[in-house]
Amino acid sequence: MNYxxxxxxxxxxxxxxxxxxxxxxxxxxxTILSENPHKGHAMVGRLEGLRRFKAGPxxxxxxxDEKRRTLTTLMxxxxx
Numbered sequence: 001m002n003y004x005x006x007x008x009x010x011x012x013x014x015x016x017x018x019x020x021x022x023x024x025x026x027x028x029x030x031t032i033l034s035e036n037p038h039k040g041h042a043m044v045g046r047l048e049g050l051r052r053f054k055a056g057p058x059x060x061x062x063x064x065d066e067k068r069r070t071l072t073t074l075m076x077x078x079x080x
Contacts, residue, residue: 002034006072029055
């Protein structure tokens with residue numbers, strides 16, 4: 001059973017402004033993560049409890065809720 005994918009309003013607005021190719025990467029990353037949300041790397045320090053996943057030229061930072069079987073994307077950042 002897949003996890004439901006949620007995104008914050010900020011991430012949704014940002015993703016809407018991406019070029020079509022980047023939107024495809026965004027959607028593709030969420031498809032992968034909905035099947036296995038632990039595929040991304042666990043973060044440490046003050047971001048402990050969150051995970052990150054590289055999708056093309058950007059990273060998604062997200063939180064997994066096992067009880068509700070959801071993952072919520074909190075942030076997109078460009079990979080440098």
